[in-house]
């Protein structure tokens with residue numbers, strides 16, 4: 001699934017829209033260079049799921065947002081070694097809510113198979129957003145919705 005957005009606002013909106021399809025236990029892995037819009041998109045997701053204003057957790061490893069489903073926002077930009085992430089016990093977070101990870105390419109090999117991947121890339125003043133691992137669910141959710149309304 002590929003989308004092009006022309007502004008930060010559009011990217012945030014995209015985050016709000018896909019957040020409807022997330023559920024407890026999901027890991028969403030964000031990749032893409034600095035300034036590509038990872039945090040912007042996460043702001044939309046966190047807003048939809050918790051009503052909170054997400055900020056970039058650049059000086060800490062994790063931000064936690066409480067909502068109907070809690071959101072745990074990891075930023076691995078400053079991660080020095082993989083051991084660090086393995087010692088924070090993140091299985092515990094998975095049971096509780098949704099895990100969003102910026103700079104997930106640093107830990108690709110320890111991510112489960114069913115991880116949802118979102119890559120953002122800068123194309124001049126636009127952003128190309130590629131989402132993997134969510135297509136089938138979006139389709140199913142849409143079908144369910146249309147059955148309900150008939």
Ligand SMILES: Nc1ncnc2c1ncn2[C@@H]1O[C@H](COP(=O)(O)OP(=O)(O)O)[C@@H](O)[C@H]1O
Pocket residue numbers: 005006007008009010011032033034035036037038039040041102125126127
């Ligand atoms: N289409 C777009 N989507 C997201 N951000 C955009 C877009 N166009 C310009 N920007 C700008 O790019 C920057 C993205 O920053 P941020 O979301 O913090 O990136 P990252 O977390 O990937 O480092 C912001 O300054 C934002 O205003």
Ligand SMILES: [Mg+2]
Pocket residue numbers: 038039056102
């Ligand atoms: Mg960021």
